[in-house]
Amino acid sequence: MRSIHRKELLTVTLPRQRIAILGGGPGGYEAALVAAQLGADVTVVDSDGLGGACVLTDCVPSKSLIETSNAMTLFNRSAELGIAAGGPATVNATRLYERITDLAHAQSRDITSRVAAEGVKVISAHGRLAGPGTVRTDNQEVHADAILIATGAMPRILPGAEPDGERILNWRQLYDLTELPQDLIVVGSGVTGAEFAGAYLALGSHVTLVSSRDRVLPQEDEDAAGLIEDVFRRRGMTVLGRSRAKSVTRDGDTVTVTLEDGRTVHGSHCLLTVGMVPRTDGIGCDEAGVKLDAHGFIEVDRVSRTSVPGVYAAGDCTGVQMLASVAAMQGRIAMWHALGEAVHPIRLSHVAATIFTDPEIATVGVSQRAVDAGEVPARSQMLPLATNPRAKMAGVRDGFVKLFTSPGSGVVLGGVIVAPRASELILAVSMAVEQRLTAEQLAQTFAVYPSLSGSVTEAARKLMEFTPDSP
Numbered sequence: 001m002r003s004i005h006r007k008e009l010l011t012v013t014l015p016r017q018r019i020a021i022l023g024g025g026p027g028g029y030e031a032a033l034v035a036a037q038l039g040a041d042v043t044v045v046d047s048d049g050l051g052g053a054c055v056l057t058d059c060v061p062s063k064s065l066i067e068t069s070n071a072m073t074l075f076n077r078s079a080e081l082g083i084a085a086g087g088p089a090t091v092n093a094t095r096l097y098e099r100i101t102d103l104a105h106a107q108s109r110d111i112t113s114r115v116a117a118e119g120v121k122v123i124s125a126h127g128r129l130a131g132p133g134t135v136r137t138d139n140q141e142v143h144a145d146a147i148l149i150a151t152g153a154m155p156r157i158l159p160g161a162e163p164d165g166e167r168i169l170n171w172r173q174l175y176d177l178t179e180l181p182q183d184l185i186v187v188g189s190g191v192t193g194a195e196f197a198g199a200y201l202a203l204g205s206h207v208t209l210v211s212s213r214d215r216v217l218p219q220e221d222e223d224a225a226g227l228i229e230d231v232f233r234r235r236g237m238t239v240l241g242r243s244r245a246k247s248v249t250r251d252g253d254t255v256t257v258t259l260e261d262g263r264t265v266h267g268s269h270c271l272l273t274v275g276m277v278p279r280t281d282g283i284g285c286d287e288a289g290v291k292l293d294a295h296g297f298i299e300v301d302r303v304s305r306t307s308v309p310g311v312y313a314a315g316d317c318t319g320v321q322m323l324a325s326v327a328a329m330q331g332r333i334a335m336w337h338a339l340g341e342a343v344h345p346i347r348l349s350h351v352a353a354t355i356f357t358d359p360e361i362a363t364v365g366v367s368q369r370a371v372d373a374g375e376v377p378a379r380s381q382m383l384p385l386a387t388n389p390r391a392k393m394a395g396v397r398d399g400f401v402k403l404f405t406s407p408g409s410g411v412v413l414g415g416v417i418v419a420p421r422a423s424e425l426i427l428a429v430s431m432a433v434e435q436r437l438t439a440e441q442l443a444q445t446f447a448v449y450p451s452l453s454g455s456v457t458e459a460a461r462k463l464m465e466f467t468p469d470s471p
């Protein structure tokens with residue numbers, strides 16, 4: 001008998017479910033792919049280009065810039081590694097920014113082709129909810145059995161520090177510059193601020209990082225944040241702690257950041273990285289009864305349902321965890337739920353994340369803060385990279401591997417890796433957390449010699465030594 005394809009079966013036996021998706025970033029387009037795979041009739045309404053801010057202005061461009069800055073760091077260390085190069089490297093800013101924007105647009109085109117190949121209809125327009133089951137643009141109405149809102153977020157504007165797009169900038173405006181900022185002041189020392197400050201320092205700008213808190217990366221693992229701050233200072237960055245910016249003004253080619261205590265900092269450019277606000281204004285949430293929190297984020301449960309039946313939300317507009325991987329998972333879960341598939345609620349405690357500084361900081365599972373606060377009983381082991389043979393060969397001195405395990409069972413609960421390409425190394429820890437492997441199982445896994453991942457198995461071995469009932 002001829003086997004029946006799932007898509008065919010659904011088409012034949014059920015009325016085709018109609019899905020409308022507002023926003024074509026990772027939250028929206030990944031959902032569209034899943035819904036199409038399940039045989040739904042899918043329409044995406046997007047105003048700025050598929051891939052969303054993730055691909056066009058935020059994640060992809062910033063990581064591309066960082067790739068260049070990493071290459072620059074390596075190039076400038078060439079003498080130390082035994083290479084005689086002709087003096088310090090310099091940046092061709094026009095070529096750099098061209099490469100970044102070309103790459104972002106190419107990625108957006110790839111996504112557009114992929115989505116089209118799955119039969120998803122795309123309407124390039126600004127859209128809004130217009131009553132239950134309807135998304136409206138200026139000249140079209142899309143009727144749907146379920147709607148997903150995935151409109152993302154945009155840079156927060158600090159009153160008194162409005163970007164002018166030339167010298168006072170948000171990160172989306174950097175790629176329009178024709179030169180490398182000579183003297184860059186970065187306001188905000190969260191993930192985005194730290195990534196750009198580090199990247200521009202490596203590219204050759206003089207960088208001042210203005211942090212309102214005691215230290216950079218205040219939300220992150222304290223050991224990792226402390227290490228990055230040391231690296232920044234050692235490489236010549238000026239880091240101003242406990243310095244809250246009050247205003248940013250421009251006079252010709254000079255920008256001035258005035259701090260709340262009256263001090264001023266002068267530079268050629270100022271980059272503002274002071275957070276994101278959700279794009280939920282004017283998209284019909286109030287009229288449709290979709291509940292927002294006090295900051296304007298859409299409230300959702302762990303299967304992406306909003307307060308209105310049949311309306312789901314995913315990604316940055318929900319504020320759940322502002323990562324592309326989380327947006328995509330929320331979007332997929334919404335579709336599995338809406339289309340009647342078995343679905344697991346999202347597990348945020350298993351999300352692997354990376355801060356793309358140099359070295360990178362990658363984390364998964366329980367945090368040191370939760371352990372210190374007594375929220376999670378855990379044993380921990382931190383191993384500096386300085387003793388790792390591969391690190392020595394590469395001249396890497398800054399970094400560590402930290403693992404957390406459950407005191408009773410030895411199950412790996414989480415970890416922090418600070419290393420070059422920690423974003424790749426964390427997968428081993430991530431798998432251990434997801435699969436509930438013990439330190440012993442991780443320790444018994446072969447790591448290549450010599451390799452940075454050898455420090456992961458070594459840290460696990462050290463945790464075995466501390467297991468009270470181990471032989």
Ligand SMILES: Cc1cc2nc3c(=O)[nH]c(=O)nc-3n(C[C@H](O)[C@H](O)[C@H](O)COP(=O)(O)OP(=O)(O)OC[C@H]3O[C@@H](n4cnc5c(N)ncnc54)[C@H](O)[C@@H]3O)c2cc1C
Pocket residue numbers: 022023024025026027028045046047048049050051052053054055057058059060062063125126127128150151152153171192279283314315316317321322323324325326327356
């Ligand atoms: C500088 C920076 C670097 C980052 N780096 C990383 C990283 O390395 N890794 C990571 O995981 N995450 C990273 N992120 C976060 C990541 O970019 C976001 O979490 C991700 O973009 C969220 O996806 P989304 O689908 O919710 O929204 P977006 O990507 O913002 O997409 C939303 C889409 O909706 C469209 N839209 C909005 N309103 C409407 C409307 N009314 N009608 C029609 N269309 C509309 C927009 O045009 C856009 O295309 C970074 C963020 C920043 C700021």
